[in-house]
Amino acid sequence: MTFLQFAFYFFASVLVFAAAMVVTIRNPVKSALFLVLAFFSAACVWITLQAEFLAIVLVLVYVGAVMVLFLFVVMMLDINIAELRAGFTRYLPVGGVVAVLLVVEIVFVLARTFSPQQFANPPSHAADYSNTRELGELLYTTYVYPFEIAAFILLVAIIAAIALTMRARAPRKRIDPVRQVQTRREDRLRIVKMKSASRTAHRDQQDDAS
Amino acid sequence: MREYFFWLTAWLPHNLQVTMWVLTKIVAILAPLMLCVAYFTFAERKLIGYMQIRVGPNRVGPRGWLQPIADALKLMMKEIIIPSRANRFLFLTAPLLSLGPALAAWAVIPFSDGLVLADIDAGLLYILALTSMGVYGVLVAGWASNSKYAFLGAMRCAAQIVAYEIAMGFALVGVLMVAGSLNLRDIVLGQSGSMLHWYWLPLLPLLVVYFIAGVAETNRAPFDVAEGESEIVAGFHVEYSGMAFAVFFLAEYANMILIAALTVLMFFGGWLPPLEVAPFTWLPPLMWFGVKTSLVAFLFLWFRATFPRYRYDQIMRLGWKVLIPITLLWIVVLGMVKFYTPIGVWFA
Numbered sequence: 001m002t003f004l005q006f007a008f009y010f011f012a013s014v015l016v017f018a019a020a021m022v023v024t025i026r027n028p029v030k031s032a033l034f035l036v037l038a039f040f041s042a043a044c045v046w047i048t049l050q051a052e053f054l055a056i057v058l059v060l061v062y063v064g065a066v067m068v069l070f071l072f073v074v075m076m077l078d079i080n081i082a083e084l085r086a087g088f089t090r091y092l093p094v095g096g097v098v099a100v101l102l103v104v105e106i107v108f109v110l111a112r113t114f115s116p117q118q119f120a121n122p123p124s125h126a127a128d129y130s131n132t133r134e135l136g137e138l139l140y141t142t143y144v145y146p147f148e149i150a151a152f153i154l155l156v157a158i159i160a161a162i163a164l165t166m167r168a169r170a171p172r173k174r175i176d177p178v179r180q181v182q183t184r185r186e187d188r189l190r191i192v193k194m195k196s197a198s199r200t201a202h203r204d205q206q207d208d209a210s
Numbered sequence: 211m212r213e214y215f216f217w218l219t220a221w222l223p224h225n226l227q228v229t230m231w232v233l234t235k236i237v238a239i240l241a242p243l244m245l246c247v248a249y250f251t252f253a254e255r256k257l258i259g260y261m262q263i264r265v266g267p268n269r270v271g272p273r274g275w276l277q278p279i280a281d282a283l284k285l286m287m288k289e290i291i292i293p294s295r296a297n298r299f300l301f302l303t304a305p306l307l308s309l310g311p312a313l314a315a316w317a318v319i320p321f322s323d324g325l326v327l328a329d330i331d332a333g334l335l336y337i338l339a340l341t342s343m344g345v346y347g348v349l350v351a352g353w354a355s356n357s358k359y360a361f362l363g364a365m366r367c368a369a370q371i372v373a374y375e376i377a378m379g380f381a382l383v384g385v386l387m388v389a390g391s392l393n394l395r396d397i398v399l400g401q402s403g404s405m406l407h408w409y410w411l412p413l414l415p416l417l418v419v420y421f422i423a424g425v426a427e428t429n430r431a432p433f434d435v436a437e438g439e440s441e442i443v444a445g446f447h448v449e450y451s452g453m454a455f456a457v458f459f460l461a462e463y464a465n466m467i468l469i470a471a472l473t474v475l476m477f478f479g480g481w482l483p484p485l486e487v488a489p490f491t492w493l494p495p496l497m498w499f500g501v502k503t504s505l506v507a508f509l510f511l512w513f514r515a516t517f518p519r520y521r522y523d524q525i526m527r528l529g530w531k532v533l534i535p536i537t538l539l540w541i542v543v544l545g546m547v548k549f550y551t552p553i554g555v556w557f558a
Contacts (some may be wrong), residue, residue: 003225029353033300036346056335060379064342065372068349072368075353077363130331132392177527 008048015041036067054133132187233309235327239316248278254511261515288452293356296449300354305450305457308347311340312464319471320395322495333394334382336470338545341378341427344465347458348429348436348446355406355449363445366522367425367429367436373529374433376424381420384413385476387544398480408479415540417477419533420520422511424469426529428462432517434527439517470507471499478502 018038025031039062046055139147215234220226252267256274259266268274292301318333320326330336345368352364388409389397401408410417426433437445447458474480479502481495493501520528 030300033350052330052332053335056332056339059339060335060342064339064345064375068345068368068372071349071353072365075349076365130392132335134333175523177524 004048008045011041011044011048015045028077029071032067032071032074035070039067051131053135058132100103232327236317238328240313243313243316243464243467244460246467247460248282250463250467250507251459252278253508254514257508257511258515258541261512266343282456285456286453290452290454291449292319293449296356297354300350301449302454304347304351304354305402305454305461306347307350308344308461309457309464311343311466312461315340315468316464318394319468320398320480321499323395323399324396325496329393329395332392332399334392337394338375338379338382341465341468342371342375342495344427344461347461351450351458352446355446357449359442359444360446361447361479362442363436363438363448366438367446370429370433370435370525370529371427373526374423374533377419377533377537378423378427380534380541381413381416381423382476384416384537384541385409387541387548388412394475394480398475398482399477402482404486405479405484408477408478408482412544413477413540415536417473420477421469421473421506421520422528422533424473425510425513426525427512428465428469429465430462431514432520434519435522435525438519466510467503467507470510471503473506474499474502478506 001107015038018034018041022031022038023033039058043055043058043063046058057064215231216227219230222230255277256266266274270276270280290302292298312447315337317327318330318336320329345425346516348367348371349364352360352362355361385397386392389400391397391400401431429436433447437447442448447455450458483490483493483495483498
């Protein structure tokens with residue numbers, strides 16, 4: 001077994017283990033953390049396939065941003081596990097049928113097209129071969145329209161998400177940051193010139209105190 | 211050096227030799243880095259002391275020079291207290307999650323031409339991916355501590371880092387456009403010439419955005435709301451003591467030096483001297499890199515002594531509504547200038 005094979009089997013087994021834990025573990029935060037581990041192992045497997053750009057972007061986007069926000073939400077929720085598990089036996093038949101159907105479909109598709117003969121090892125490239133450059137060139141020349149359309153759909157989704165949550169709730173106490181930033185000292189502070197008490201009077205007070 | 215090492219270990223199998231050589235290089239990077247971190251904390255305390263008209267630590271050793279070592283010893287001797295009903299495993303893993311990326315990122319930093327552990331092609335992306343993973347240490351620590359203060363710190367940190375990471379990423383896109391490469395060595399070599407060829411000039415807005423985002427990513431003042439002593443005691447590491455706390459501390463300082471080194475590599479010509487003439491070229495490239503990195507790292511301390519902490523909503527506003535639009539706009543300007551105007555040569 002070469003080192004590459006060892007690395008593949010190692011990361012692949014970590015990936016399968018983490019994925020299994022995501023759906024079986026009881027605590028939702030731990031489940032999300034296992035999903036992070038699963039993404040990370042998947043990125044490592046992709047590295048062994050010489051897809052370094054995809055692997056790093058997977059870590060950057062899913063591990064670095066999406067899962068952080070996911071955890072952010074999951075950590076704040078108080079999820080009652082017992083309640084979620086209550087209807088387990090009731091939904092088991094339906095879920096089981098769907099699961100079996102999915103497995104059959106996957107096997108049906110993969111068994112016909114996916115075999116080692118059809119997908120040879122990726123050719124190994126020289127050390128200075130740039131995966132990123134190749135992908136960029138393809139995306140911005142051959143696939144420029146699909147790429148732009150996908151980007152546009154995502155933009156629409158962003159705007160829709162913001163528009164749905166930014167509805168005006170009735171009594172809103174909103175501060176205007178521009179006005180805050182532009183506040184000058186004169187707006188808030190008034191310096192009053194006062195005559196200080198005379199020196200002798202001050203000394204008298206001290207004497208009284210003692 | 212390499213030949214000598216391989217000659218010395220010729221009796222070992224080749225694979226083991228290579229592994230040992232890589233390990234040696236890792237130690238050669240991390241040991242000085244740890245020393246730098248130790249004395250960076252000392253520099254911080256001294257400098258902030260001087261800025262506030264105090265003397266800073268001056269008791270341990272001559273003029274206080276042994277203070278970081280005393281601190282390290284103290285932290286190692288102390289007990290690690292695990293709060294009741296905390297998640298023990300995650301509580302102890304969190305510091306490692308924070309230190310791991312901070313150290314792993316140094317693998318692709320070129321200290322001078324050719325002096326780099328892994329000269330990989332996608333170096334910039336690798337750095338970006340690893341710095342974005344550092345937030346897990348803080349998040350997990352905040353959750354596993356079973357403490358409200360720690361949790362609040364973690365929540366603040368997560369939202370802040372996601373916001374500033376985008377600005378940081380876009381600033382790096384600008385560097386990548388100008389350099390035409392993701393490899394850090396090529397980025398530095400693209401700046402060769404003189405100070406005017408360094409990218410700080412054509413990319414000035416991106417430099418400012420990058421550095422602000424870098425300060426926010428490392429949770430340093432004025433963006434240190436994750437710790438926020440005045441409101442949430444010590445934020446995410448409030449429950450940590452002894453070595454577990456020290457590891458967080460190490461990660462924060464290693465990250466600061468990392469951001470300083472990256473700023474130097476991408477905007478200030480890395481190991482290149484400011485002018486390619488006699489008095490400047492006497493200093494070896496490694497020294498130039500060190501001097502520049504120290505100067506940028508000094509800014510972190512200066513900021514801390516100067517600025518009051520930002521209010522949280524203003525941090526968010528700065529990140530989303532100021533820095534991200536600036537970077538987006540500058541990327542478009544950069545693209546236009548590079549391809550459609552005669553001064554595009556200057557940018558390339």
